[in-house]
Amino acid sequence: MGFCIDEISEDFSKMEAIKGRTELAGILGNLFLRCDEEEIAPLVYVVQGQLSPPFRGEPMGMASRLLIRALSEVKAKKTFSDLNPEEAKKMEKSLDVMLAHLGDPGALAQEVLSQNSPSRLSFLDVFRILERLSQMEGEGSQVDKVSELATLLSRLSPLSARFVARFVMGKLRLGVGDSTIIEALAVSGGGRATKSIVEKAYNICSDLGLVGRKIKQGGLESLSSLEPSPGFPIRVALCERLSSGEDIIAKIGRCSIESKYDGFRCQIHIIAGKVEIFSRNLDSMTSMFPEIVRATKEIFGNRSAIFEGEALGIDPETGTYQPFQVTITRKRKHNVLEKSLEIPLRLLVFDLLYLDGVSWMERPFFERRAKVETLFGAEKFDILEVERPPAGVIGSSRLIFTDEASKVNEFFEEVVEEGFEGIIAKRLDGIYTAGSRNFNWIKLKKSYQGKISDTLDLVIIGYYLGKGQRLKLGIGAILAAVWDRDSKSFASIARIGSGLTEEKWMMLSAMLREIVVPERPVDVMSDVVPDFWVLPRFVVTVRADEISRSSMHAAGRDYLSNTEGTPEGYALRFPRMVSFVRADKKPEDATEVSEIVSLFDLQRSLSQRSQREKPSS
Numbered sequence: 001m002g003f004c005i006d007e008i009s010e011d012f013s014k015m016e017a018i019k020g021r022t023e024l025a026g027i028l029g030n031l032f033l034r035c036d037e038e039e040i041a042p043l044v045y046v047v048q049g050q051l052s053p054p055f056r057g058e059p060m061g062m063a064s065r066l067l068i069r070a071l072s073e074v075k076a077k078k079t080f081s082d083l084n085p086e087e088a089k090k091m092e093k094s095l096d097v098m099l100a101h102l103g104d105p106g107a108l109a110q111e112v113l114s115q116n117s118p119s120r121l122s123f124l125d126v127f128r129i130l131e132r133l134s135q136m137e138g139e140g141s142q143v144d145k146v147s148e149l150a151t152l153l154s155r156l157s158p159l160s161a162r163f164v165a166r167f168v169m170g171k172l173r174l175g176v177g178d179s180t181i182i183e184a185l186a187v188s189g190g191g192r193a194t195k196s197i198v199e200k201a202y203n204i205c206s207d208l209g210l211v212g213r214k215i216k217q218g219g220l221e222s223l224s225s226l227e228p229s230p231g232f233p234i235r236v237a238l239c240e241r242l243s244s245g246e247d248i249i250a251k252i253g254r255c256s257i258e259s260k261y262d263g264f265r266c267q268i269h270i271i272a273g274k275v276e277i278f279s280r281n282l283d284s285m286t287s288m289f290p291e292i293v294r295a296t297k298e299i300f301g302n303r304s305a306i307f308e309g310e311a312l313g314i315d316p317e318t319g320t321y322q323p324f325q326v327t328i329t330r331k332r333k334h335n336v337l338e339k340s341l342e343i344p345l346r347l348l349v350f351d352l353l354y355l356d357g358v359s360w361m362e363r364p365f366f367e368r369r370a371k372v373e374t375l376f377g378a379e380k381f382d383i384l385e386v387e388r389p390p391a392g393v394i395g396s397s398r399l400i401f402t403d404e405a406s407k408v409n410e411f412f413e414e415v416v417e418e419g420f421e422g423i424i425a426k427r428l429d430g431i432y433t434a435g436s437r438n439f440n441w442i443k444l445k446k447s448y449q450g451k452i453s454d455t456l457d458l459v460i461i462g463y464y465l466g467k468g469q470r471l472k473l474g475i476g477a478i479l480a481a482v483w484d485r486d487s488k489s490f491a492s493i494a495r496i497g498s499g500l501t502e503e504k505w506m507m508l509s510a511m512l513r514e515i516v517v518p519e520r521p522v523d524v525m526s527d528v529v530p531d532f533w534v535l536p537r538f539v540v541t542v543r544a545d546e547i548s549r550s551s552m553h554a555a556g557r558d559y560l561s562n563t564e565g566t567p568e569g570y571a572l573r574f575p576r577m578v579s580f581v582r583a584d585k586k587p588e589d590a591t592e593v594s595e596i597v598s599l600f601d602l603q604r605s606l607s608q609r610s611q612r613e614k615p616s617s
């Protein structure tokens with residue numbers, strides 16, 4: 001017997017009232033435990049605010065106008081077009097006023113439908129209706145959408161209408177992130193201690209619904225047999241940082257060194273001639289890069305593969321790489337072909353994760369890389385040769401193998417002169433660690449005199465109204481946070497009030513107003529209280545002069561109190577935004593507390609080094 005929609009809504013309502021993440025995961029885990037094999041994947045997606053895994057599509061995001069019309073139909077018990085125009089206008093206006101007063105489409109639907117009886121619909125019935133609604137497209141579809149939604153709402157209890165209304169507008173707001181779902185799936189499969197098994201499976205397929213279904217079918221043990229599969233993006237491996245060639249060689253010995261290219265990371269999947277391209281963030285970019293799709297088909301034909309590389313724009317006249325600001329203009333939904341002629345892309349492949357039905361993720365890097373060379377026909381480069389894009393749309397990244405720090409430093413200097421960000425060193429026996437940042441890959445970027453030259457990606461957790469001139473923009477500053485992987489929360493690190501143009505500040509304030517929440521979200525740690533809390537959703541890139549210790553912010557408090565017994569965290573000195581909201585980064589992709597700690601240590605050792613090197617007078 002499947003779930004009735006009202007049972008799910010009752011649990012959602014309990015979850016809404018909860019502050020602690022552990023308790024939240026407990027309720028959700030219990031819900032997962034009670035549901036059956038057919039329900040678990042749809043339920044996971046709905047909790048994520050979606051109808052399918054996030055890499056397959058966006059939340060619904062229906063306009064509030066359509067919801068208002070649907071509610072008008074329910075209220076008047078007539079279709080909107082049957083209402084006389086005067087009556088329709090009046091009704092819309094009164095619902096608009098109510099919505100402005102309540103500030104939440106869910107509360108509005110609950111209020112309008114307050115006389116409804118408990119619903120007889122099952123959760124899966126509602127899910128299928130929502131799927132149908134999301135597929136309605138094209139001319140005339142709006143009228144059908146409104147009446148389908150009105151019919152659905154009229155069959156729901158007030159509480160279920162609350163959640164369905166929020167869902168269709170893409171604003172479910174249960175405060176549940178992927179890490180809470182992972183914990184809940186672990187609870188449902190045998191207890192929190194098994195979380196790492198669930199996380200590992202998630203890192204391989206990025207589909208928590210699929211992971212949930214596997215647990216239902218074969219228990220947690222069945223997750224260990226989960227293999228990468230074309231069509232399911234693998235969560236990407238990331239780099240740690242070090243500050244010199246000497247440190248790199250001391251850490252990982254003989255290694256490979258590549259340029260750190262500044263383009264788009266692409267994870268490319270092909271099976272039976274079908275190609276899919278995923279971004280670093282696992283969004284689909286297939287339709288944006290037709291030349292890469294074509295070249296992949298040419299290379300692989302009917303074979304299957306998953307590989308990764310960095311796509312860079314090329315100047316068609318000189319054949320040289322374009323800067324990131326130019327490459328990024330290829331990220332577009334319209335005029336794709338036209339733009340691909342103006343700025344053709346080259347893909348520099350740097351890793352292979354799967355080939356012809358077999359996972360390569362556990363094989364050592366030198367083996368994977370050797371296969372990259374054979375598959376993509378790479379030329380061998382010499383360290384002194386100037387970097388040139390390989391011929392053809394797809395080639396392999398340039399690399400050297402060395403165990404000498406001086407060679408690493410030489411390569412670094414050379415690529416920096418060529419305008420690249422720095423280098424990436426790769427451990428030769430390292431496996432591909434999906435979804436994790438560790439020393440299998442180490443980046444070395446331009447760095448000087450104890451200042452942090454690397455930018456940080458921070459998550460906005462709140463904002464301030466500002467004073468004077470700024471008051472008219474509706475925003476004076478943001479409160480920003482880093483990602484604390486251990487506690488799965490966002491920890492405050494800086495208040496930032498500079499770096500954007502007036503126009504961008506206004507855009508930002510409009511975006512943030514949409515996600516204001518009345519209290520500090522459960523996955524946010526901050527003693528600093530902004531004028532408004534927001535859901536931790538948007539990432540901005542920030543530059544700062546220095547990282548300092550501070551008792552004000554929550555970032556890294558545990559690290560410091562563990563080592564020195566003080567309650568201090570870290571803060572940024574003179575932070576300013578250097579990008580608007582980054583569509584390519586999810587909150588969990590933000591700079592991590594552990595990176596702040598290593599940057600702080602790096603900064604300290606660089607400044608000590610420069611003190612030592614100062615000539616004594």
Ligand code: ATP
Binds near residue numbers: 239240259261397
């Ligand atoms: P940043 O914002 O500095 O690019 P990040 O947090 O996105 O960092 P890192 O782990 O620091 O990611 O660096 C890895 C990124 O570097 C990859 O996501 C990829 O896009 C890019 N990259 C460029 N060249 C290479 C290369 N040769 N090998 C691996 N990754 C590369």
